[in-house]
Amino acid sequence: MTDKTTAARVALVTGGSAGLGLALCRELAGRGWRVITDGRSEEKFKEADLPDAVTVVVGDLTDADHRQALVGEVSAYGRLDLLVHNASTLxxxxxxxxxxxxxxxxxxxxxxxxxxxxxxxxxxxxxLREANGVLLSISSDAAVHHYEGWGLYGASKAALDHVTLTYGAETGLRAYAVDPGDMRTAMHQDAFPGEDISDRPLPETVVPHLVALLDERPASGRYRAADLGGDVR
Known part of the structure; x- marks a missing residue:
């Protein structure tokens, strides 16, 4: 792998081919970050038309070889300032x-x-330790509330919250689990087949809240995006 060592901040955002992950990748790249992202669909990435500052690694996060490829990209840059766990399944x-x-x-x-x-x-x-970086996991209100049909997903998000914040406690890194709220995404549509979800906000409206969190770096914890700062577009 070619040497990509850089002084620019580096982020790894999983699930960056669509929705909130895509919007966050674009925003970080626009702010001068180098971004690594992944997803299972090469076609979706072609449609996304991400900027040159974003490196795409196509694959499935559950695959060990794919995870090693992501680690290799981070190693090539020589730093990691932000790790965002955004990829998920219903x-x-x-x-x-x-x-x-x-x-x-x-x-x-x-x-x-x-x-x-x-x-x-x-x-x-x-x-992450060397850069005093941030660990950010995208959570859900289903992690703390109980909705019919959402049991498996909600339990997995509750577990992700716990693991994320335990990493923070064990390492001293800033660690956040953030509930973005309902969004107008393909995943949300899958959860409500046949329903009109056009009243839900676009994922781009959540990104300023995430950026504000990264800028302010409050104590590790679980947050609602709506309660965070940031100029919503």
Missing amino acids: GPLPMRPLAEVDIADLQQVWRTNIGGPLVLTSALLPW
Whole structure:
């Protein structure tokens, strides 16, 4: 791999081909960051038309070789100032009550929403520590509230919150779990098939709140994006 060593801040944002991940990648790149992102669909990345400051690694976060490729990109830059766990899955669709799911369903959701993020964080800790970086996980209100059909997803997000904040406690790094609120995304549409979700805000409206969090660096914890600062566009 070619040497990409840079003095610019470096972020790794998982799930950057669409939705909030894509909007955050664009914003960080526009602010002078070098950004690494991933996703399973090469076609989606072609449609996204990301700026040159964004390096795309196509693959699945649950795959060990793919995670190693992400680590290799970070190593090439020689630093990591921000790790964002944004990639996630709702699980089998349509979403079902807990009484109707099985172990295979649990494994699918758990590996994507908590297993991949956990082991990727561990692999990247040396660079995050050196840069006094930030660990940011995108959570959900389903992590703390109980909605019919959202059991597997909500449990995985609650676990991601816990793991994220425990990393903060164990390392001293700033660690945040942020509930972005409802957004007009493909994932949200999948959760409400056939319903009109045009009244939900676009993910771009959440990004200023995330940027404000990164700028202010408050104490580690769980936050709602709506309660954070930032000029909403």
